[in-house]
Amino acid sequence: MIRFLLGLASHLVLAAVALIIASLVVDGVHLQPGGFLVAVGVLALAQAVLAPFVFNLARRYASAVLGGIGLVSTFLALWIATLFRGGLTIDGAAAWIAAPIIVWVVTALGGWIIMGVIVERWLKRREEDRLLDRREAKRR
Numbered sequence: 365m366i367r368f369l370l371g372l373a374s375h376l377v378l379a380a381v382a383l384i385i386a387s388l389v390v391d392g393v394h395l396q397p398g399g400f401l402v403a404v405g406v407l408a409l410a411q412a413v414l415a416p417f418v419f420n421l422a423r424r425y426a427s428a429v430l431g432g433i434g435l436v437s438t439f440l441a442l443w444i445a446t447l448f449r450g451g452l453t454i455d456g457a458a459a460w461i462a463a464p465i466i467v468w469v470v471t472a473l474g475g476w477i478i479m480g481v482i483v484e485r486w487l488k489r490r491e492e493d494r495l496l497d498r499r500e501a502k503r504r
Contacts, residue, residue, distance in 0.1 A: 374478045375471075379408040382470035383452065389466060392459025399451025406448055410441035411471070434472060439464040 383403060387395045395403065414437040442464055445452045454463055 371479060374475060375408040375412060376404060378471045378474040378478070379411070379467075380404045381474065382467040383407065385470055386463045386466045390459050390462045392454060392456040393463050394453045394455070396450050396453075399448065401451075402448050403445045403451030406445040406451070407441050407467075410444045411437060414440050434468050435464055438468040438471070442467060 380400075383395055383400075387393045415433065418437045418440070419433045439460075442452070442454065446454055454460055
């Protein structure tokens, strides 16, 4: 349960960071403060739902494109996020090409760093501490 909640928090934070970076770096990507949280939530949820769906479709019908699944699902998630007015807008072909790449890189690297390194180490230390506490409790 803790791993799930940490993963959820990680996805939300990374989606927020990715959208902010994309809006700062890419002309044509605009975030409105009033809808920022909605855009972050929609993007994180859409990525979580779409990634396995797109992967399964590609595996079944177009296995040659499996490497680009993250980009495709990020593109679709950004498109869905733009459907909710007042949060995220993306204008122009160049922005629609650059934004998914930036968001995908930030969320993929961030997810690997946060979940794969920081959280895993923290959970491992936590489990080791629990085992030590149990051993000490048995000795008493």
